[in-house]
Amino acid sequence: MKCKICKGEAYIKIKYPKMALCKEHFIEYFEKKVQKTIKKYKMIDPEDKVLIAISGGKDGAVVTYVLKKLGYNVECLHINLGIGDFSKKSLEYVKKQTSYIGVKCHIIDLKELTGKSIPEVKSRKPKCSICGTAKRYIVSKFAYDNGFNVMVTGHNLDDEAAFILNNVMNWSTEYLARQGPVLPQKGKFPKKVKPLYELTEEEISAYSSAVGLEVFSEKCPFAKKAITLEYKEMLNKLEETRPGTKYRFVMGYLKNRHLFEKEIEDIPLIECKVCGMSSSGEVCSFCKTWRLKEGIDLKIGND
Ligand code: SF4
Ligand code: ZN
Numbered sequence: 001m002k003c004k005i006c007k008g009e010a011y012i013k014i015k016y017p018k019m020a021l022c023k024e025h026f027i028e029y030f031e032k033k034v035q036k037t038i039k040k041y042k043m044i045d046p047e048d049k050v051l052i053a054i055s056g057g058k059d060g061a062v063v064t065y066v067l068k069k070l071g072y073n074v075e076c077l078h079i080n081l082g083i084g085d086f087s088k089k090s091l092e093y094v095k096k097q098t099s100y101i102g103v104k105c106h107i108i109d110l111k112e113l114t115g116k117s118i119p120e121v122k123s124r125k126p127k128c129s130i131c132g133t134a135k136r137y138i139v140s141k142f143a144y145d146n147g148f149n150v151m152v153t154g155h156n157l158d159d160e161a162a163f164i165l166n167n168v169m170n171w172s173t174e175y176l177a178r179q180g181p182v183l184p185q186k187g188k189f190p191k192k193v194k195p196l197y198e199l200t201e202e203e204i205s206a207y208s209s210a211v212g213l214e215v216f217s218e219k220c221p222f223a224k225k226a227i228t229l230e231y232k233e234m235l236n237k238l239e240e241t242r243p244g245t246k247y248r249f250v251m252g253y254l255k256n257r258h259l260f261e262k263e264i265e266d267i268p269l270i271e272c273k274v275c276g277m278s279s280s281g282e283v284c285s286f287c288k289t290w291r292l293k294e295g296i297d298l299k300i301g302n303d
C-alpha cells in the first residue's frame, strides 16, 4: 500500500474516505480535520481559555496534543479519584503526557478535597454514577472558578455513534435532544466541545502512536461491560462492509436532532445553596452525594 499523496510507504489505511497515507501525511490529515471540525461547529476562538480534563487515556491526550499544536490556549485538569492502583497509574500517565506536550496540568485529589475518594463514598447509586457526578462537577466548578470559558472533551465518532444508537434503542428522546459536538454554556456551566467528533477511535489510536504519546489503557476496576461497547463492535462490523456507516449515522442525527427538541423540559437553573454552582435543585447532586456543609473553592493561585 502506498500513500495517496507522496506514494511513500503507507502507515494507515483509512476506511472512510478510503485512502492510504504515510505517517507524515496522516498526521497532517488528522490535524487539518480537527481544525476543520473546530471551525465547522464554531467550537473554539483563539482568545478562549480552554480546559481539558484528562485521565491518561488516548482521547484526552490526543486532543490536548493537537489543540496545543494548533496554538489554542489550553490547560489540563486531572482528578485523582482515589481508585487504588488504577488512579496511581492514571496520574503517572497524565504527568508523562502533559510534560511531553508541554502543557500546564492542574491536579485535584478528590479525597483531599472532600475527605472521601470514590471507593469511600457511601451512596445507593452505582459507583460510575457518583463518579460521573464528581467528574462533571469538579471540571465545571474548576472551569468556572478559574475563568475557563470552554471545556474540551475527547469524545470521538465511535463514542457518539454508540451513544446515539443506545438512546435510539431506548427511545431516550430527551438525551437525543441534548447531544452534539457543542453543548452551549448554561448558568455557571461553560460551553462544552468535542474537537474529535468526526474522527474514529482507530484514527485516534494511530495518531497517538504516530506522534509518540504514551497512553494508559487499563480498565477501571469498577468498569462494567457497557452496552455502548457492544454497539461500538456492531457498528465497526457494519463499517467493514459499508464504510462511512458511523459518519452518516451521526451526521443524519445532527440533521434530525431538532425533531427531539420539544422533548427538553427547560428547567431553569438556580444556585446550589451549599456551593453556589448552577443546579436544578436546591442542593446540587455533588454537594448532596458528598454531604457537604460548605462549598469547595477550586480557585488556583499563581501556581
Ligand atoms: Fe469512574 Fe471507574 Fe466508573 Fe469510569 S469506570 S466512571 S473511572 S468508577
Ligand atoms: Zn505521504
Ligand code: ZN
Pocket (backbone or CB within 6 Å): 272, 273, 274, 275, 276, 277, 283, 284, 285, 286, 287, 288
Ligand atoms: Zn453544590
